[in-house]
Amino acid sequence: MNSFPFAIVGFDLDGTLLDTxxxxxxxxxxxxxxxxxxxxxxxxxxxxxxxxxxxxxxxxxxxxxxxxxxxxxxxxxxxxxxxxxxNICIDTDLFPGGYAMLDALEARGVKLAVVTNKLERFARAIFDGLGLTDRFYTVIGGDTLGPGRSKPRPDLINLMLERAGHAGRAAYVGDSIYDTGAAAAAGLPCVAVSFGFRDRPAHDLGAAAVIDHFDELVPALERLG
Structure with missing residues (x-):
């Protein structure tokens, strides 16, 4: 388990981790x-x-x-x-396989983060409502650093790394060009999910890997490592 190649995995929220x-x-x-x-x-x-x-x-x-x-x-x-x-958390939940995927990453000692362009207070309200807040060492929103710092700029992902103490290799998971662009600018590999709210075909996002279900994420990250 300790040989897992990534110590930190960050997630976009809307269309990646959660179906909102x-x-x-x-x-x-x-x-x-x-x-x-x-x-x-x-x-x-x-x-x-x-x-x-x-x-x-x-x-x-x-x-x-x-x-x-x-x-x-x-x-x-x-x-x-x-x-x-x-009315923020009526029909919102993790995409299929999400709970098992988070369990699998935690079992490998991975630090989990959320980096979203959604307002931070909204993201926190959703995770509180779903009972998921404690699973993430940080939740970063599009307004966390102030105007003009959201994805596809790398600022929010860099903050994710800073808050983890730069404690090892990191990867990011997203569903749009905002996500792959921010990850690339921060020097991180990005895994794209095909089931999200993507703005173009998943294979055209420039991601290092594409998955169709969350049960594919851990193997994809192992291959990237």
């Missing part, structure tokens, strides 16, 4: 309803997720009638965030 699309769809559609826009089916909201709630709302507006003036957009964005915070 139904709760995000409710929040997006609440904001759209305030503007008299039609709802977007939850299955289609999956394709709008990536890069944070603001980008999701921009895309939702584009597919339901077009952009809004900046002041109105900010009102709807605030309404989306307030609704989501009040």
């Amino acid at each position: 699309h139904k709760d995000l769809a409710r929040a997006a559609n609440h904001a759209l309803s305030l503007e008299g826009r039609p709802a977007v089916p939850a299955a289609e909201v999956r394709d709008l997720i990536g890069g944070g709630a603001k980008k999701m709302l921009v895309r939702a507006l584009e597919v339901t009638g077009g952009a809004l003036p900046p002041d109105r957009f900010e009102e709807l964005h605030a309404a989306l965030l307030a609704f989501y915070e009040a």
Whole structure:
């Protein structure tokens, strides 16, 4: 067990570790309803997720009638965030195999982290709601370091490494170009999940490996090591 090649494994949240699309769809559609826009089916909201709630709302507006003036957009964005915070963990859970995968990494002595572009307080609220907070040595959000520091910049992943005391080799797991870009900029190999809210085919993300189920993650990391 001690020969596992990575001491630290970080995860993106939305579309990688957790399937959050139904709760995000409710929040997006609440904001759209305030503007008299039609709802977007939850299955289609999956394709709008990536890069944070603001980008999701921009895309939702584009597919339901077009952009809004900046002041109105900010009102709807605030309404989306307030609704989501009040209804954040109704249908959200780990993707299939997630619990066993976390167990397997912990059994190998791996330090687990979350690095997401979601607001940190939202990420923490979800993990608290699922009883998962104690499994991660750090939860880092898109606002943790302030504006302009989110993925695909490497800043958040570098913070993950700093908080681990740079205690060995690290890898990152994600589902979008934001994730592979940030990992590459930080000098880490990235494993892409094909089941996430990816913004292009998983094999086109530039990841070091692609997995179709979480039971493939440990073997993939062993091969990368």
